[in-house]
Amino acid sequence: xxxxxxxxxxxxxxxxxxxxxxxxxxxxxxxxxxxxxxxxxxxxxxxxxxxxxxxxxxxxxxxxxxxxxxxxxxxxxxxxxxxxxxxxxxxxxxxxxxxxxxxxxxxxxxxxxxxxxxxxxxxxxxxxxxxxxxxxxxxxxxxxxxxxxxxxxxxxxxxxxxxxxxxxxxxxxxxxxxxxxxxxxxxxxxxxxxxxxxxxxxxxxxxxxxxxxxxxxxxxxxxxxxxxxxxxxxxxxxxxxxxxxxxxxxxxxxxxxxxxxxxxxxxxxxxxxxxxxxxxxxxxxxxxxxxxxxxx
Amino acid sequence: xxxxxxxxxxxxxxxxxxxxxxxxxxxxxxxxxxxxxxxxxxxxxxxxxxxxxxxxxxxxxxxxxxxxxxxxxxxxxxxxxxxxxxxxxxxxxxxxxxxxxxxxxxxxxxxxxxxxxxxxxxxxxxxxxxxxxxxxxxxxxxxxxxxxxxxxxxxxxxxxxxxxxxxxxxxxxxxxxxxxxxxxxxxxxxxxxxxxxxxxxxxxxxxxxxxxxxxxxxxxxxxxxxxxxxxxxxxxxxxxxxxxxxxxxxxxxxxxxx
Numbered sequence: 395x396x397x398x399x400x401x402x403x404x405x406x407x408x409x410x411x412x413x414x415x416x417x418x419x420x421x422x423x424x425x426x427x428x429x430x431x432x433x434x435x436x437x438x439x440x441x442x443x444x445x446x447x448x449x450x451x452x453x454x455x456x457x458x459x460x461x462x463x464x465x466x467x468x469x470x471x472x473x474x475x476x477x478x479x480x481x482x483x484x485x486x487x488x489x490x491x492x493x494x495x496x497x498x499x500x501x502x503x504x505x506x507x508x509x510x511x512x513x514x515x516x517x518x519x520x521x522x523x524x525x526x527x528x529x530x531x532x533x534x535x536x537x538x539x540x541x542x543x544x545x546x547x548x549x550x551x552x553x554x555x556x557x558x559x560x561x562x563x564x565x566x567x568x569x570x571x572x573x574x575x576x577x578x579x580x581x582x583x584x585x586x587x588x589x590x591x592x593x594x595x596x597x598x599x600x601x602x603x604x605x606x607x608x609x610x611x612x613x614x615x616x617x618x619x620x621x622x623x624x625x626x627x628x629x630x631x632x633x634x635x636x637x638x639x640x641x642x643x644x645x646x647x648x649x650x651x652x653x654x655x656x657x658x659x660x661x662x663x664x665x666x667x668x669x670x671x672x673x674x675x676x677x678x679x680x681x682x683x684x685x686x687x688x689x690x
Numbered sequence: 691x692x693x694x695x696x697x698x699x700x701x702x703x704x705x706x707x708x709x710x711x712x713x714x715x716x717x718x719x720x721x722x723x724x725x726x727x728x729x730x731x732x733x734x735x736x737x738x739x740x741x742x743x744x745x746x747x748x749x750x751x752x753x754x755x756x757x758x759x760x761x762x763x764x765x766x767x768x769x770x771x772x773x774x775x776x777x778x779x780x781x782x783x784x785x786x787x788x789x790x791x792x793x794x795x796x797x798x799x800x801x802x803x804x805x806x807x808x809x810x811x812x813x814x815x816x817x818x819x820x821x822x823x824x825x826x827x828x829x830x831x832x833x834x835x836x837x838x839x840x841x842x843x844x845x846x847x848x849x850x851x852x853x854x855x856x857x858x859x860x861x862x863x864x865x866x867x868x869x870x871x872x873x874x875x876x877x878x879x880x881x882x883x884x885x886x887x888x889x890x891x892x893x894x895x896x897x898x899x900x901x902x903x904x905x906x907x908x909x910x911x912x913x914x915x916x917x918x919x920x921x922x923x924x925x926x927x928x929x930x931x932x933x934x935x936x937x938x939x940x941x942x943x944x945x946x947x948x
Contacts, residue, residue, distance in 0.1 A: 447793045448946050466711060469796040480790040480947070483783060484725035493721050496714035497795040536794075 395422040398544060398576050399444060404453030406439050406600075413439040415600035416453070421576065426566075426590050428608070429580040430675055431597040437580040438476060440597065441546050444578075445474040457544070473498060473542035475533035477549040481521040488517040490532055498540035505569065506539035512561055526553030534562050538569055547579045551586075559583075563590060588671035596675055603682045604675075612668050616656070619645040620664035628659050635677045647677060708801070715797060715805020716812065719784055726813065730776045737769055738840060745838040769840040770821050770858065774865050777813060781869025784809070785877055785938075790947035803939050810866040818859035825854050846920040853921050860924035860931070867934040874941035 399421035406414040414436045421427055429437050442448035444455060446462040446469060455462060462468045481490070491510065495501040510517060513531040516524075521532060534550045547566075551559045567590060570577060581587050594611055596604035604611070615635060618625055622644040629637070633649040647669050651659070659666050720726060784806055792802045824841040829849070833839055843854050875883030902908040918926070 442946075445793075445796065446798075449944060464798045464800055466707065466798050466801060469798060470711075472796045474796065475794045479794050480787055482722070482787040482791055484722045485791075486722075489721050493714075493718050494795070496717060497797065542796075 395424065397421070398423045398458060400456040401444070402454045404440075404443065404455060405451045406436075406443060406448065407451040412600050414443065414450075417597075417600070417602050419595060419602055419605050421578065422593070423576050424574045425592040426570065426577045426579060427593045427595065428584070428587060428591040429578055429595050429597065430582065430584055431580075432582060432679060435597045436600040437597060438478075438548055439600075441474060441476065441548055441578070441580060445469070445472055445546060447474070447476075470497075470499070471543040472546070473537055473540040473544070474546035474548070475536045476546075477530075477533075477552055479533055481532075483520075483522060485521050486518055487515050487521060487524075487532060490521070490536065491517065494536055494540060498542055500541035500543075500573075502539050502541060505541075506535055509535045509538060509565065512565075513558060527555060527558065528553075530554050531558065538562075538565055541569070541573050541575065544576045544578070547577070549580055549582070551581070551583060559586065563587065566590065584672035584675050585670055591671070594671070596678060598679050598682050601682075604678055608671070611671065611674060615647050615649045615669040615674055616651045617645060617647050617667045617669050617673070618659055618664050619643065619667075620662075624662050624664055628662055628664060635674075635681070647673060711797070711801045712805045712808055715792060715802055716808040718792060718795075719788060719806060719809035720812070726780065730773060733776075734769065734773060737772060741769065741838065741840055742834060742836060745834075745836045749836065770825075773817055773821065774861055777817065777862055778865040778869040780813070781810065781866045782873040785870050785873035785942070789877060789942070789945070793947040799942050799945065803942050806870065807935065810863065810870070814859050814862035814866060817862055818855050821858045822851055822855040826851050843920065848920045857920055857924045860927050864927045864931045864934070867931050867938060871934045871938040871941065874938050874945060877947070878941050878945040 397420045401420065402418045404414055404417050405412060417440070429440065431437050439448065443450050444457060444462065446464065449463070457468050458471065460468050462472070487510070491503075491506055494506070495503065509531075513528070513535065515528060515531055515535070521529060524532070530550060530553050534547070534554075537545050537547050537550065550562060554562065563586070566577070579587060579590070588608070591608045594604065594606060594608050595602060606614075618628060620643070622639055622642050625644040625646055629646045629648060632651075635647040635649055637644065637646045639645075651666070656666050788806075789802060797805075821841060825843060828834060828839060828842045829844070833842075839845065843849070843857060848854050848857055872884075872887050875887050877883075879886065902911040915923070
């Protein structure tokens with residue numbers, strides 16, 4: 395796989411606050427990447443920096459091997475409709491559908507029309523009059539139908555109902571398999587997208603706290619549940635990420651269990667399931683915050 | 691030889707790419723025809739009809755003798771000003787809202803500004819031509835057969851169609867670039883940008899009034915204005931427009947569409 399994005403020591407400061415704090419990472423071509431983190435963690439800022447919508451305070455960004463800033467040959471291969479995207483007041487949905495092909499050379503009118511139909515978008519309605527969900531759908535349609543080599547989705551599901559969200563996930567996966575490209579999806583609805591993601595970058599307070607393939611992450615921890623005594627006996631001496639107890643039943647998340655250890659747990663009558671990405675993210679975020687508190 | 695051919699080709703491709711991107715941005719500004727043409731032309735039509743009705747009413751209720759008695763036609767405000775101010779608003783919105791949107795389409799700031807200039811030039815051309823046609827029609831029909839002036843620039847001594855077109859075109863361009871520069875200040879510096887804009891504007895106006903007063907050159911200044919005339923002033927305004935265009939491009943160069 396080739397590297398399409400490389401970021402080194404990137405910082406973006408707003409006043410005294412570092413929205414993005416000295417981060418370095420790279421993104422490989424042709425995979426669905428999750429940029430995960432809490433609200434205000436710095437996800438949108440990173441995406442705005444990568445797409446040259448914002449200027450870094452320091453550090454370097456390379457997209458397709460070049461600095462994306464004011465670089466039309468790079469930017470023409472990127473699609474990024476952000477969550478808070480502004481549209482001209484007078485614009486109706488049809489104006490977006492008409493103008494998008496002028497800017498994205500891979501634009502598929504057919505696919506866009508299909509999506510308009512499926513998301514039930516009123517093409518003659520002014521965008522500012524649309525509901526939050528329908529406005530998100532406009533951004534989703536531009537992102538999908540542009541088929542840009544690097545496509546960013548910034549919390550694309552905001553305001554969309556469960557049916558529409560599922561539709562987005564289905565169409566993204568289908569179209570991605572037919573027209574492979576690099577997709578970077580920022581979200582905090584982690585469980586919903588966890589099956590889509592091939593790579594995960596977890597960001598908290600402007601810093602990257604995890605940058606790993608989704609498979610490795612899923613195998614990195616397990617949830618062990620059963621009677622509290624058995625669970626605690628099994629967990630002792632192991633790296634426990636979290637523990638919950640309801641009555642006599644306990645659930646712990648344990649990092650890095652080998653096959654033999656899993657077998658031992660099963661023999662002790664404990665139930666073992668792979669940890670959910672969302673649970674792991676929450677624990678990682680919490681533990682990183684505890685570490686930060688310790689340092690400060 | 692081969693390498694020369696290749697490099698010429700790639701230069702051509704790049705140039706074609708630049709032109710294609712500028713045209714795309716200009717088209718993006720012009721894609722909503724109802725907001726740019728439908729609505730302002732409808733309002734213009736209504737105002738004109740209303741003015742004609744008022745003029746007709748005045749004549750009907752007896753002001754006729756007075757109107758006819760006077761040597762000059764009745765000047766009912768310049769309706770043209772409505773179009774010029776409307777285009778100022780169009781320019782403000784083109785930066786305030788279309789710029790963030792174009793960023794979503796991954797357009798560079800430079801291409802966006804070049805495309806915007808193309809759109810402003812085209813719109814000024816279209817509306818300049820329309821206002822000239824209306825002014826000429828008004829002259830031809832002796833004030834719509836009611837001796838009223840809504841479009842013509844007779845009161846400021848501009849009667850030829852070419853001069854009229856030049857004055858309209860220059861005025862439209864000035865307001866387009868004024869709107870773009872002001873909106874650019876807002877997009878880039880938000881509230882502080884607006885504070886800067888209005889204080890600069892205030893200082894400029896104060897200067898325009900204070901300098902002739904302080905230097906006792908008021909009479910000369912007025913004489914200069916009279917001598918230069920509307921066409922001359924329109925020509926001078928092109929310099930101001932150019933300065934505004936340069937300021938606008940500098941402001942937008944580091945603007946973010948947050």
